[in-house]
Structures are given as C-alpha cells and as structure tokens.
Amino acid sequence: MAGIVIIGAGHAGTQAAASLREGGYAGALTLVSADHDLPYHKPPLSKSFMKTADTPLQPLRGPSYFSDKNIDLRLGETVTAVDAGAKSVAFADGQTLAYDKLVLALGTVARQLDVPGAKLGGVVCLRTADDARRMRARLSGVSSAVVIGGGFIGLETAAMLNARGISVVVLEAAPEVLGRAVSAQTAATVREGLVASGVTVHRGATLERISGQGGQVQAVVTGDGQSIPADLVIVGIGAIPVTDLAETAGLAVENGILVDGAMRTNDPDIFAIGDCVSFPQAQIGQRVRLESVQNATDQARAVAQTLKGKPEPFTALPWFWSDIGEMKLQIAGLNHGATRQIVCLGETGVRAVFHMRDGALAAVETLNEPGIHMLSRRLLALGITPEEGQMTAGDLAGMKQLLRERVPA
Amino acid sequence: MTKIVFIEPDGTQKTVEALEGASLMLAATMGGVEGIAAECGGNCVCATCHCLVLEGPVESLSEMGEDEKDTLEFSAEKIFENSRLTCQLEACPEMDGLVFKVVGK
Numbered sequence: 001m002a003g004i005v006i007i008g009a010g011h012a013g014t015q016a017a018a019s020l021r022e023g024g025y026a027g028a029l030t031l032v033s034a035d036h037d038l039p040y041h042k043p044p045l046s047k048s049f050m051k052t053a054d055t056p057l058q059p060l061r062g063p064s065y066f067s068d069k070n071i072d073l074r075l076g077e078t079v080t081a082v083d084a085g086a087k088s089v090a091f092a093d094g095q096t097l098a099y100d101k102l103v104l105a106l107g108t109v110a111r112q113l114d115v116p117g118a119k120l121g122g123v124v125c126l127r128t129a130d131d132a133r134r135m136r137a138r139l140s141g142v143s144s145a146v147v148i149g150g151g152f153i154g155l156e157t158a159a160m161l162n163a164r165g166i167s168v169v170v171l172e173a174a175p176e177v178l179g180r181a182v183s184a185q186t187a188a189t190v191r192e193g194l195v196a197s198g199v200t201v202h203r204g205a206t207l208e209r210i211s212g213q214g215g216q217v218q219a220v221v222t223g224d225g226q227s228i229p230a231d232l233v234i235v236g237i238g239a240i241p242v243t244d245l246a247e248t249a250g251l252a253v254e255n256g257i258l259v260d261g262a263m264r265t266n267d268p269d270i271f272a273i274g275d276c277v278s279f280p281q282a283q284i285g286q287r288v289r290l291e292s293v294q295n296a297t298d299q300a301r302a303v304a305q306t307l308k309g310k311p312e313p314f315t316a317l318p319w320f321w322s323d324i325g326e327m328k329l330q331i332a333g334l335n336h337g338a339t340r341q342i343v344c345l346g347e348t349g350v351r352a353v354f355h356m357r358d359g360a361l362a363a364v365e366t367l368n369e370p371g372i373h374m375l376s377r378r379l380l381a382l383g384i385t386p387e388e389g390q391m392t393a394g395d396l397a398g399m400k401q402l403l404r405e406r407v408p409a
Numbered sequence: 410m411t412k413i414v415f416i417e418p419d420g421t422q423k424t425v426e427a428l429e430g431a432s433l434m435l436a437a438t439m440g441g442v443e444g445i446a447a448e449c450g451g452n453c454v455c456a457t458c459h460c461l462v463l464e465g466p467v468e469s470l471s472e473m474g475e476d477e478k479d480t481l482e483f484s485a486e487k488i489f490e491n492s493r494l495t496c497q498l499e500a501c502p503e504m505d506g507l508v509f510k511v512v513g514k
C-alpha cells in the first residue's frame with residue numbers, strides 16, 4: 001500500500017501527519033519537505049529568533065517524534081511534478097513515489113521585488129529558516145535598514161531591528177500600513193507606536209531602485225528622488241501561494257489551490273491545506289485564502305478527518321496574532337464585508353476594534369488586550385454580540401457575563 | 410537536570426528533561442510528549458499547551474500572570490483549579506519531579 005503522502009512539512013503538513021496518527025491512521029505515511037530543517041515554528045523567525053545570534057529554531061515536534069510515530073520524514077527533497085493519473089509524485093533527482101491519497105501543504109513564497117538593484121547583496125526576504133539565518137548573520141554589521149512593505153512581517157521585522165539599535169525606515173506604498181488586514185484605527189495606532197519607538201514610516205512611498213557598490217546594497221532610492229542609506233533591505237511585500245505542483249496535476253487553481261469545505265480538490269485522491277489553498281469560508285460565506293498558523297493547523301485537523309472518511313464542515317473561527325515590538329496585535333474573526341467599526345480607545349490609541357457585519361459582531365482586533373481577544377473568540381464562535389456600550393468601554397467583565405449566561409463555567 | 414513527568418491523554422507516562430530558562434512546553438515538545446500541539450509556539454494565545462499540575466514540588470511554580478489567566482479562562486476547554494499553560498512556566502531546578510497531566514486540544 002502506497003499510503004498517504006503529504007508534501008510540505010510546515011505548520012499545515014506537520015499537523016496533518018500528527019492528526020492522522022492521533023486519529024488512528026496506521027498505514028504508510030510520508031511527509032516530504034523541500035526545507036532541510038526539522039519542521040519548525042515560522043512566527044518566531046521575525047521575532048525572537050533574531051534576538052541573539054544563536055537562538056535556536058523552535059521545532060514543531062521533537063527530533064524523535066517522526067520516527068516514533070512511524071512517519072517517513074523526507075527533508076530537503078523537492079517534488080517537481082504530480083502525475084494524478086499514475087498517482088505518483090516525482091522528485092528533483094528523478095525518483096518517484098506512489099500515493100493512495102496526496103495532501104498538498106505547500107505554503108507560500110515571498111513576492112519578489114521588481115526594481116533595479118533587487119538582487120544586490122543585503123536585499124533579503126524572510127520566509128524560511130535559511131532566510132532568517134542569512135539575515136541574522138548580517139545583523140552585527142548593520143547600522144541602518146530599510147523595510148519595504150508595511151505588512152505584518154515587515155512591521156515585526158522593523159520593530160525587532162529597531163530594538164537592536166539599528167535605524168529603520170519602513171516604506172509603504174499605500175496611504176496606511178497593514179492594508180486591509182485591520183481597521184484604519186488599529187493600523188494608525190500600530191504605526192504611531194512604531195514611530196514613538198524610533199522607527200521612521202513613510203507612507204505613499206514609491207520605489208525607484210536600490211543602489212549599491214561592489215554588489216552590496218547601499219541605499220534605497222524612492223520615487224520622489226530621496227536616497228535612504230541602508231546596509232540591509234528587507235522585502236516584505238506579500239506572499240504568493242505555491243500552486244505549481246497543483247497545476248502539473250491538473251487541479252483547479254485560482255488565488256490558491258481550490259478546495260471544498262472538507263479540503264478536497266477536484267481530484268478525488270488529492271487534498272490541499274494551509275497557506276496555499278482557497279476555500280469556502282463559513283463565517284463570511286465566500287472563498288478566501290488565509291495565511292496564518294491557526295488556519296494551517298485547523299485545516300490540517302480537518303483533512304485528517306476527511307481522510308478518515310468522516311468529513312466535517314470546516315467552520316473553525318479564524319484568529320491571528322502578530323507581535324510588533326511591544327505591541328501584541330491579535331485578531332479574532334474576519335473583517336470582510338464589515339460595515340461598521342466600534343472602537344474602544346485607551347491612553348495610547350486603540351485597545352480594541354469591533355467589526356460589525358449586518359448588525360452582528362464579525363471580527364475583533366485588539367492591541368495588548370489578550371483577555372478581550374480570547375473572550376471575543378468565544379463570543380464569535382457562539383454568535384454573541386455584546387452591547388455597544390460594553391464594546392466601546394472594553395468592558396471585559398460585562399462581556400464575560402454574556403458568555404456565562406450562555407455557557408456556565 | 411530538571412526532570413518533569415507528563416501523563417499523556419492515553420495515560421502513558423513520559424519523563425522529559427527541562428533546560429533551565431526554557432518553557433516546560435518546549436521540554437514536552439522536545440521530549441515527544443503527545444497531545445501538546447503548542448500551536449502558537451508559546452505566545453499564550455492558543456491554550457493547546459494546557460496541562461494539570463498533579464503532584465511534586467508545586468510551590469516551585471510561578472504565579473499565574475494576567476495573560477495566562479485570561480487565555481485559560483476563555484479557552485474553549487474546561488479548566489480546573491490546577492490548570493496551567495506550560496508555555497508560561499520557565500523551568501528551574503526546583504521543579505524537578507513535577508507531574509503534569511496533558512489536557513491539550
């Protein structure tokens with residue numbers, strides 16, 4: 001029996017393998033990854049991993065886990081094609097591997113910058129452990145850095161570099177950082193927090209080119225002719241779902257590999273999960289592709305159920321966190337289609353923003369309010385909308401009461 | 410070396426070594442303890458490292474911080490008097506011999 005083959009050993013693929021075994025699947029199980037490191041947590045790469053030169057990677061599972069669980073972990077092996085007719089995958093070295101069921105958990109790759117100088121030494125992106133090691137190895141010689149793109153990874157990296165005493169400029173093309181991921185109010189508070197800690201943020205900035213000498217970056221030249229000195233440039237302009245293998249298998253792809261609510265593609269023996277898929281999202285009633293650890297691991301649990309022959313509708317509530325320096329940004333739910341924002345303010349700006357859709361609570365962003373975040377996840381899952389006064393006041397006790405009326409502790 | 414015992418959901422007992430200063434969640438992960446997904450990697454937002462303190466030198470455990478309290482209280486799992494998030498517990502030699510029961514997710 002060829003068994004189940006999972007390609008990609010990131011958060012999604014690794015959890016899928018673990019959930020299959022926890023669910024009692026005893027057949028052959030192969031987990032393949034192009035990455036050569038033992039599967040690891042990605043979020044720390046832009047945060048704690050950079051703190052010192054020798055902080056280790058944080059593994060998702062211990063070193064003996066995979067052999068203990070009889071999971072054939074094949075690291076550093078890239079799959080180049082899927083033959084859906086023959087039900088086998090081909091590796092870069094020409095070998096093939098047969099499957100009964102195939103799970104694609106391929107993640108994303110960093111979007112590349114398309115300006116002159118983008119290939120200079122010292123222009124880096126941050127997706128994998130190798131990227132992070134390369135960047136970390138340079139840091140001791142860096143006094144000024146430019147971060148291109150004010151998304152989560154860009155801002156986290158900016159805060160981390162700034163805390164290390166490096167002077168940091170963030171260039172964001174849009175009028176505000178963090179794009180549509182959060183409300184304008186939350187984005188403004190995050191930006192103000194970064195600026196207060198010493199980071200420079202240029203909004204509405206365009207990029208002309210990156211200049212250098214001897215193959216190494218020296219400055220970033222903006223559209224309005226400014227030259228900003230930099231001995232490190234971090235490109236954080238978003239991620240692209242990895243779909244090439246799906247295309248070789250003839251699967252439907254549209255902003256990610258298309259799956260249904262049980263993680264099935266249009267081939268009955270191929271499934272897909274995590275950052276690389278577009279799926280029908282239960283709360284907003286439309287297709288989305290999400291990039292988060294929660295989405296990857298919950299979809300992994302879902303595909304394990306499906307492979308067990310017990311598919312369940314995928315209704316997991318999305319949640320996300322991003323640590324931007326001292327600011328703990330957390331998001332529960334999705335703000336898609338929200339029409340109204342109820343804002344709870346504190347001394348330094350936003351404490352929480354409650355997004356309303358059709359009169360009901362749809363998503364909650366919080367800054368340094370883990371209690372409101374955790375409570376909101378429960379409220380959202382149960383479809384409870386607090387009173388407006390409770391939301392504007394950030395009244396944790398009052399909102400907790402609503403939860404207890406529904407589910408006694 | 411600080412030795413910590415974890416009782417896995419199916420009752421299996423595993424003894425792991427904890428490195429001073431690192432979290433007990435990390436010690437459990439590295440030691441291959443079942444049932445601790447540690448989804449958030451120790452950020453105190455997922456509650457998948459939830460364990461119950463059963464016995465041993467319990468006085469060596471730090472007080473619960475606000476974050477840990479909130480995360481536990483509002484997590485979907487049932488919580489108990491002796492519930493802790495193991496990612497919030499930093500190992501020290503005094504913890505040698507502690508016994509936890511894994512709740513996880």
Ligand SMILES: Cc1cc2nc3c(=O)[nH]c(=O)nc-3n(C[C@H](O)[C@H](O)[C@H](O)COP(=O)(O)OP(=O)(O)OC[C@H]3O[C@@H](n4cnc5c(N)ncnc54)[C@H](O)[C@@H]3O)c2cc1C
Nearest residue numbers: 008010011012034035042043079106107274275291292293
């Ligand atoms: C720096 C950084 C910080 C982040 N911070 C946060 C955060 O704070 N909170 C949060 O929720 N999320 C965060 N994320 C996002 C989170 O890491 C992703 O959502 C998550 O990793 C998605 O898991 P995945 O398994 O779908 O993809 P990945 O983890 O990207 O794994 C994909 C795997 O597939 C492998 N692969 C791809 N193609 C092939 C092939 N052809 N053959 C073999 N193997 C292949 C890759 O090598 C990789 O191992 C962060 C991401 C990064 C990069």
Ligand code: FES
Nearest residue numbers: 451453456458496
């Ligand atoms: S690992 Fe997520 S709360 Fe402990």
